[in-house]
Amino acid sequence: FEYGYQAPLGRGQGNGDYSGYRGLARINLDARTQTGYGTLRAFIRRDAASRPGLPTGPSGPQIGVGKSFPATAIDQYVRVVQYFNTDKAFVQFGGLTAGRASSFFDFYDHDFEFVAGSSGSDVSSTTLLAYAATIGNGFSATLSMEDPSFRRTPIYAPTAALSATVGNTSTQIFGQANSLIPVVLGVNAAGQPIGFGFTDGIQRNRMPDFVGVLRYDQPWGSAQISAAVHELNTGNVITQGGFLGFNSAGQALSAVNAVAPSTHSEYGWAVQGGLKINAPFIAPGDVFYLQGAYAEGAQMYTGNGSYNGSYAINPTSIQGASFNQNFSDATINPFTNQLQLSTSFSVVGSFLHYWAPEWRSAVFASYGENTFAAGARAAQGAYFGFVPGAGGTNAGSTVISTLGVGTPGTRFYNLNGNLRDTYMLYAGANLIWSPLKELDIGVECIYAQYGVQNGWVLYTQKFNYTAVKVNTGIPVKTITNTDVFQARFSVQGDF
Template sequence: MRISTLLLSSAALLAGATAGLAADLPSKKAAPVEYVRVCSQFGAGFFYIPGSDTCLKVSGRVRADYYYNQPLVRADNTTTTRARGYLALDSYTATDMGPVRATTRVYVTKDSLAGASTTLDWAYIQFAGVTAGRIATSFFEFAPFGGVSFLGGGANGRGSDYGAINTLAYTYAANGFSATLAMEDGTERRTGLNGLGSASLGYAGHALPDVVGRLEYGGSWGVAALTAAVHQTRYALASDNTDYGFAIQGGLKINLPMLAAGDALFLQAAYADGASSYTGWASGAAKNGAGAALFTASDYEKNAAGNWVSVKTWSLVGGVEHYWVPTISTALFAGYGHYDGADASDWSMFSVGANVKWTPVKNLLLAAETTYQRAVDTPVAVAAGTQKDIWNARLRVQRDF
């Protein structure tokens, strides 16, 4: 009995000591696992950034282009190539005042006989109708036409997409209708002064941004848009004062589902007075050889009397796209533009083109396109190394992810 009592007492003491020792040891608990959660409220591909309430989408594109360029002299490259890689980040954060969006895309390009270059495609913030930053396409442009021609068909080789531009804009949208008022960087819209085209020779410092307005209405039938812009030109000499040009454009996309799903007709017309880039005349006319142009576009030109005269330009562009099957489409497009400068410096241009696009699997594009462009009603003789018409063609392989 005495031995049993002693054993029980020893066991109790040992158990208590062990419990006390365990209480003194540090406790290690497994850290909670932070799983990536899908964020579906802003579209496919978004996920919550771990530890935040921001939804992020990572996407990209790889593109390979193979060009045919009509040569004029033996030194010209008849064929050239391009490789380009894109990386895009798109984010949304839900707030009590609506979502805040921040998005950016950059791409790196390697052309034939050129070093690799990096370009900011866009980088902007959107919140409560405000857009601030660099957008992919000016609010003046009628973007749907860009879906027809990836070479940029239209008068003077122009599609509807001017390209990326810095802006500060407000958009009101409701029931398919939207109205936008924007301030855009006017320095990127300069085309030249009397052929000078240099800030040191022709332009004074930039003072006011371009003011751009846009009205758009869309539905199942298509999209209609009316846009306008005011563009300031300040001359280097104070005695030349300052001029203000303007531009107006109308665009229409009509869906044609009675022919095939995805079919559409695109039409647009633009007129500018002292703002030539808004009608596609920013880069001269047909050019080849060593890159020489038939002429240099301007916003204003000096006449024989030495006075600045606004250049008046207009362009008409149209195209139609037809889907033979859901994965194969063909587009036909054409454009005509006129340039009315000082004295007798009037030019007209027309272009036509066609393409075929095949999507064998989702997000993989194989395409071919050719365009023909010709200058007509030219007031001067064609310089050596240039000609009034030119052919271009391109093969494209593109993968989006």
């Protein structure tokens, strides 16, 4: 049984729950057979839960990976959820591991936390094929081929055709003279520069993630260095026909006489170091963890994100938050159609302490940052500024829409929270009483803060700001971060 209390920041658009509940059942089956080649092990873990909605557990963002089945009634969506998941199902034989298991990249597995919301890689399950070799003197090395689907965040891509071209000051954009795009976007059949396209940003499965690990285990604890390579492979520009703009000679372009540049695949990567120190000198069972990670184009390996999942491009981790963060491994530059990789880093520390054999506590904290590539936000803003119905103003300074990140140089662009570089601060502590070996009764409190690394953002919790209104200079309310406090009570029995 689990009960969670979290004060929402807003009461509109389905937000406003203070309480959440969860009932969870977990079944572990562990079969081991001794053979002439070593131990053969088969392990299965099945989870089933009722109502793992906010604020007591992951639901909404996790639906995208097929774990939850929500009620569809308007008042029950995300509140009434049935959750069924094969968390583990693997075979081990010698150094071989095959099946659904924890990623070998991971080190600190958040076992000390109820919510497991601190920054730090912890993909509880993925499908993999790995081989671990014992080197000697406590050293081991592992090479793992892992399913990239469980390490993806959506790529941010433009969604409407860019009718912009390159040339001199007479270049035409929607019939307006403009010289604001000094970029060659492609060529038409006559070799003239152009730019256009609907972009297909859905990622493809082509290459697996490759993970390499070097680990050192001793009675005092463990140390591990992990590295991973993660491919980002998307579709290309989809030529939809219609008006695509003009080339530098002032000739109208179409899907017939224009050739768009393909989107090239990119390889993200991540590295992580972790240290575990057993501390029986404080009390039997005490343990310290310290871990840090850095990634480019592989944000899930640093573990930054919403504590209820990061599979959506901007999941709302706090109900009614003043702004939503973007969690994207990359953005597609609307002028070149090429991927621009994001970077991220995280650090996390945790300490488990036994006050007595029946009483234990854990304290934990983390900090992380997500940063978009230089110029990525400006490129999206320029794109939206030139496309009718997408946002910004055209070359004649006529307001054409209010969506997107806004046009660079405008007040709305400077204050819009979309595609802003952000940080995540998370801290918590718990107290658990175990009157019996098979029973845990505990309470946990956490604090989470999300904010922009630089500048201010519009306070959208109670105000509906549009580009048109903001750019006229009306008074606005701004913030730099939003935060939340949560308390959780849990009763767990094992047999």
